[in-house]
Amino acid sequence: MIDNFGRKINYLRVSVTDLCNLRCSYCMPEQGIDKKEHKDIMSLEEIEEIIRVSAKLGISKVRITGGEPLVRKGLVPMIKNVSGIDGLKELTLTTNGILLKDYADSLKKAGLNRVNISLDTLDREKYKKITRCGKLDDVLEGIRAAKEARLLPIKINVVLIGGFNDDEIEDFVNLTIKDDIEVRFIELMPLGEASSWPEESFISNEEVINKVSRLIPMPFKGHGTVARMYKLPDSKGKVGLISPVSSHFCTYCNRVRITPDGKLKSCLHSSQEINLKGANTRELERLLIEGMMSKPSKHNIGAFHSTQTHRNMNEIGG
Numbered sequence: 001m002i003d004n005f006g007r008k009i010n011y012l013r014v015s016v017t018d019l020c021n022l023r024c025s026y027c028m029p030e031q032g033i034d035k036k037e038h039k040d041i042m043s044l045e046e047i048e049e050i051i052r053v054s055a056k057l058g059i060s061k062v063r064i065t066g067g068e069p070l071v072r073k074g075l076v077p078m079i080k081n082v083s084g085i086d087g088l089k090e091l092t093l094t095t096n097g098i099l100l101k102d103y104a105d106s107l108k109k110a111g112l113n114r115v116n117i118s119l120d121t122l123d124r125e126k127y128k129k130i131t132r133c134g135k136l137d138d139v140l141e142g143i144r145a146a147k148e149a150r151l152l153p154i155k156i157n158v159v160l161i162g163g164f165n166d167d168e169i170e171d172f173v174n175l176t177i178k179d180d181i182e183v184r185f186i187e188l189m190p191l192g193e194a195s196s197w198p199e200e201s202f203i204s205n206e207e208v209i210n211k212v213s214r215l216i217p218m219p220f221k222g223h224g225t226v227a228r229m230y231k232l233p234d235s236k237g238k239v240g241l242i243s244p245v246s247s248h249f250c251t252y253c254n255r256v257r258i259t260p261d262g263k264l265k266s267c268l269h270s271s272q273e274i275n276l277k278g279a280n281t282r283e284l285e286r287l288l289i290e291g292m293m294s295k296p297s298k299h300n301i302g303a304f305h306s307t308q309t310h311r312n313m314n315e316i317g318g
């Protein structure tokens with residue numbers, strides 16, 4: 001579907017739960033969140049139907065996210081059903097990687113193409129600190145399991161946080177030398193828990209180029225591309241810079257999002273939502289078209305210009 005600003009909307013991100021087994025300090029409150037009643041979250045069957053109708057409307061790429069998607073019971077059979085939907089070319093998942101060692105193989109067999117794994121530090125103590133409870137070794141095991149299961153190429157998401165992991169930029173970039181992985185640095189957005197964080201926490205992705213000047217820019221692919229790609233000379237992998245704050249990519253944005261309670265968000269930073277929960281197939285089609293066509297031309301967040309969404313990232317899914 002082409003929206004009012006000539007953008008082809010072909011990418012759907014579905015947050016299947018707002019619950020998580022970690023408490024990353026920029027994302028979730030320390031005490032966690034109240035568990036919603038069953039009736040208030042979408043069933044996996046409802047999610048499948050939304051994906052099926054979206055595919056008819058031209059969605060060809062779906063990302064399953066959360067909260068932590070792997071804590072949602074029944075996810076693997078749902079992925080199996082979804083992977084068979086006509087028109088879907090890419091089915092991916094974003095995870096913190098903690099449970100990946102248990103699920104990588106069955107996810108691949110169910111038809112998942114690949115995974116993005118979030119990892120903000122390579123230091124055990126710092127990992128525990130930022131996630132408030134996570135074990136780095138679980139994620140590293142998860143990455144290995146994803147490789148063995150051939151959920152490739154593996155992308156590692158690193159949220160850049162001033163004073164926390166800017167001293168590890170080079171270490172993360174160096175992971176791409178021998179491994180065919182993509183390390184993606186993401187600018188911290190002033191959203192949810194991070195909206196009250198101090199100025200120094202928000203650093204631009206320019207810092208990556210400043211710190212690792214031997215990175216070579218790769219050709220820009222245009223539509224749907226949110227990452228500016230770079231490479232080290234002779235490296236197997238790549239480095240992506242995703243800069244939602246310092247350089248908006250709204251002109252190329254091809255995505256819409258669904259929250260666990262069934263709200264369609266056509267822009268991450270807008271408060272505008274359309275309720276899909278309870279809609280039948282015909283209504284879903286109409287509501288999805290309405291949502292895609294009402295996608296705003298751009299948002300205007302900056303490091304200190306806060307988002308208009310009232311939701312935390314664990315509900316939206318990144």
Ligand code: SAM
Pocket residue numbers: 020026027065066067068069094095096116117118157159186187188189190191192194313314316317318
């Ligand atoms: N739990 C899964 C994970 O961590 O990969 C999936 C959901 S998580 C909300 C998706 C992505 O959003 C993660 O890479 C996370 O680091 C990122 N994220 C969360 N809050 C953010 C913020 N304020 N700014 C930028 N990225 C954020």
Ligand code: SF4
Pocket residue numbers: 020021022023024027028066067068096118313314
């Ligand atoms: Fe959980 Fe992902 Fe949020 Fe961390 S970033 S608390 S892993 S949802």
